Amino acid sequence: ELKGGDVAGVFDFERYLSSRADAVNDALDRAVPVGTAPDRLGESMRYSVLAGGKRVRPVLAVAACELVGGDADAATPVACAAEMIHTSSLIHDDMPCMDDDDLRRGRASNHVAFGEPTALLAGDALLALAFHHAAAGSAARGLGSAAGAGGVAAGQAGDKYSEGAAHVSLATLEYIHVHKTARLMEASAVSGAIVGGGTDAEVERVRRYARCVGLLFQVVDDVLDVTGTSEQLGKTAGKDVEADKATYPKLLGGVDQARAYAAELLAMAEAELDGFDAERAEPLRYLARFIAYRQH
Ligand code: GRG
Secondary structure, eight states: OOOSOOOOSSSOHHHHHHHHHHHHHHHHHHHSOSSSSOHHHHHHHHHHHTSOOOOHHHHHHHHHHHHTTOOGGGGHHHHHHHHHHHHHHHHHHHSTTTTOOSEETTEEOHHHHHOHHHHHHHHHHHHHHHHHHHTTSTTHHHHHHHHSTTTHHHHHHHHHHHTTOSOOOHHHHHHHHIIIIIHHHHHHHHHHHHHTTOOHHHHHHHHHHHHHHHHHHHHHHHHHHHHTOOHHHHHHTTSOOOTTOOOHHHHHTSHHHHHHHHHHHHHHHHHHHTTSOHHHHHHHHHHHHHHHHOOO
């Protein structure tokens, strides 16, 4: 079972994370310029992309690239693309027709700051810009399917359609999270491993690792929702918090069971890394632990 918050070890993960995230932030700053689109649109794209965020998906791409022996820079285009796809989905998710949230990443949501038409277009434009960047490598295919009707959009549709349902099965919940969250994390890591020159077998191991990490992310999110430290609780506070929302603790029979499932997913993710050079696998090993033990 997951206990405590200790991810400490010999490897300095904090330092790795901040150095790779800094590099991605610089690249995103260059990749999303103001000026090519009507100013307000460009500004609103930058507003959301450069608003912070943990940069989990780009770091997955960079770390997977390095895992298979590639240079971190080789993953910059796909890493930026993964973050743009993610940010585009967050902008749309916050809009009144979706989750209707006023706050995102500690500031006003895009549609609150720029208005709904601009927010809608900023999401669209970021999705398109993502593929402009990803097209540089053969990794674009995976990111494309992870973003579309077989990925994030499908998961969101499943989520919306199950809202208010009397009973949501565990299979449905798993479908939602695999599509909404795991597919994009998987494609982020896989695209990094591809541009890093990984063999087919290595890419497949990275894929299985990231799929577990994606699901783990969501199980932990649900646990944090219950234990009350999630940012999401603060975000929805004052609104009609979805009391009857399907969550892992609810469908698995309690927080302890959900934690046990998270521990299982973490172990499965780490097991996929065992076949790689131990030192090279450290960033992804710690990234999985970071996601498992995060407190918000
Ligand atoms: C435009 C691709 C696209 C899809 C449109 C609106 C929509 C369909 C999908 C919403 C998908 C969604 C909100 C999935 C949840 C993903 C998730 C786990 C968000 C939280 O990610 P963190 O914690 O956030 O990594 P930060 O801010 O740290 O990046």
